[in-house]
Amino acid sequence: MAEAVAVARAGIPPQSGGGIGVLRDRFSIYPEKPLPSFDSPSAKAFEVEDRRDPGHKLFALICTPGLPVRAGAMEALKGFTCRGLLTLIDYGPVFWPPLGRKCMAAIYEQPLGGRVSELIASGKFYISEYEIARRVIDPMVAALHGLSGLGVPHRQIRPSNMFFKDEARQDMVLGECVTVPPGFDQPVVFEPIERGLAGPGGRGEGEIRDDVYSLGASIIAITLGQSFAATMNDNDILTAKIEQGTFAALVGNSRIIVSLIEPSRGMLNDEFGERWSLDQLDRWQDGQKQSPIQRRPSVKADVTFLFAGKMHITSRTLARSSTQHVAEAAKMLRTADLEAWVRRPLGDADMADKVKTALDLARANPNAPTNSDDHLVTRIAMILDPKGPIRYRGFAYMPDGFGPALAVELMRRGDVQAPVETILRELPNAWYNHTANFGPETPFAIKSFSEIRSYLQNNDPGFGVERCLYELNPSLPCQSPLVAEEYVSRIEDLLPALDRAASRTDPKTRPVDRHVAAFIAARFEQDIDPHLKAMASTRVETSLIGMLSLLAVVQWRLKLDGLLGLAGWVGGLLGPAINTYHSRSTRRDIEKDLPRLVRQGSLPELFDLIDNAEKRRLDLEGYTAAKAEFEAAEAEIQKIEGTESQGMSGAVAKGQQTAAVIALIVSFLIVMTFIMVT
DSSP: OOHHHHHHHTTTTOOOOOSOOTTTTEEEEEEEEEOGOBTTTTTEEEEEESSSTOOOOOOOOEEEEOOOOHHHHHHHTTOOTTTTBBOEEEEEEEETTTTTEEEHHHHHESSSSEHHHHHHHSSSOOOOGGHHIIIIIHHHHHHHHHHHHTTTTOOOGGGGGGGEEEETOOEEOOOOOSSSSSSTTTOOGGHHHHTTTTTTGGGGOOOOHHHHHHHHHHHHHHHHGGTTTTTTHHHHHHHHHHOHHHHHHHHHHOOOOOHHHHHHHHOOSSSGGOOOOOOHHHHHTTTOOOOOOOOOOOOOOOOOOEEEEEEEEEEHHHHHHHHSSHHHHHHHTTTTTTHHHHHHHSHHHHHHHHHHHHHHHHSSTTGGGHHHHHHHHHHHHHHTTSSSSSEEEEEEEEEGGGGHHHHHHHTTTTTTHHHHHHTTTTTHHHTTTSTTTOOOTTHHHHHHHHHHHHHHTSSSSHHHHHHHHHHHHHOOOOOTTTTTTGOOGGGHHHHHHHHHHHHSOOTTOOOOOHHHHHHHHHHOSSHHHHHHHHTSSSSSSHHHHHHHHHHHHHHHHTTTOOOOOHHHHHHHTTTHHHHOSSSSHHHHHHHHHHHHHHHTTTTHHHHHHHOHHHHHHHHHHHHHHHHHHHHHHHHHHHHHHHHHHHHHHHHHHHHHHHHHHHHHHHHHHHHHHHHHHO
């Protein structure tokens, strides 16, 4: 829990400052009027005025920037009224003056009777055990029925998120469930074992039966009051749940009335398929006797296994400890101790065979990346605890929680190497292929992770981890530094946000970074692969034209108005693209027309100016013709030079012949003269 709160509040300055937040020109949110009694762990509450109904008591929760919200749940719950559930009036991004940026705000009706956990802790309110069924279980089950009808698990059920709707404190309601990923703010004591073992961001969407479990734990907490898990930390709670079962771990030696034992055992059953459903709760409320709950204790070994200074009697606790002490676990796996303990004292031959197979494969190819210590320990942990989360290098998630877990990891540390490696090494596939996890949704889940893996293997713009981030978190706003403060969660808002960013951004910076490209690829319902491929080119001019064509097609398809700032921004970067034309006159014409089109703010027309097919054809034809003329002239020059060279060579030869004849005659005359004189 402490980790979740720390993540949520990381980097957020104090909520103070001038100005107000306004949602839809109707709801005024006042930063100077905090309402801490309605705070969520990761979202602060502030007073709201409804301009249409000033007397309506409302509060707004301002969500943490960068943390995924449950936009689908928001859409389903907006205006939904149901017994036992706080009503979500409206939601949407608002400019929040204390942070100087837009944040998601969720507006709720104010509960008038206070927070249940605070009232009980202060001694101002007491619920008799005999009233639990009527005052707690009845309204909470009604709320779960409403949520089930919408297909929205609550995933934030705990006494600190329960309120009294009325001042008389008769109507109990569940608080908000939309400001953070499912289960993010939940203490592990209220989470089912397997989801509690995951990190806060990776607990997954879950189902209504997970809410039933949380309700069961909340009932025990309300019944026992301050004695509930008073001296236990998260590690103690998880260990006790695994070794004793949740009901026994939470109740301990305390006493609860007989009438609550049956529903509590049913709601806290650690076997998901055997946990009570809403129908079973309904029948119990109607007085119908339910089938006896078969208490199935955890499989325990007759002989303990010593690891990391602790004695283990279950494979689940050993799996958890091994992923927390990887180096020591890797050393232990080089021996035969684990297989022997699982096979005999634990008595699970099938699990022992799987451990042996995994270790034999690792020994046969020790240098393979999939046989590194981190990977091997993770695979063995998945065998020891097949229903638990995937745990790799400190990153733990249920497969249905990978998307939010990735976003939280990126927000918290900016290092996503561990999450990426779990996908590249196909650990989710191994999790789903275990018989304990295989179900009707398995083929679809494996296909989804295969697609995510293909994105990670492609490092071009529009792919990579950024693409995964937006594909897996449909409500996450674009995280590009260029537009992050604008809270751009819809593709229709992206280009206008970039248009506004033009005035505050270095003009040499490109308006499409990896986040913008990935956001468009994930949200835009058109094939943009050719544009992304062009952007990935190592040639600057090709990459620039690809960027322009991508922005142009988005503006054209979405029928967006003129974008003067963005057009000017892009136009200032197009020098290398203009220089791809061979004709100087064409380049001059483009440079002359460029300012006019920039003033129109039309990226499609700007693209047509820069990369018009007819203009390219004429330029190429002109270049080809000019090149041919040049080559012909060059050949003629060479021919002329060759002819002149041949003429000169002939003259030289004739001169040489004449000189030889003259020399011969002169020599003859000299000889004859000499003879005559003699």
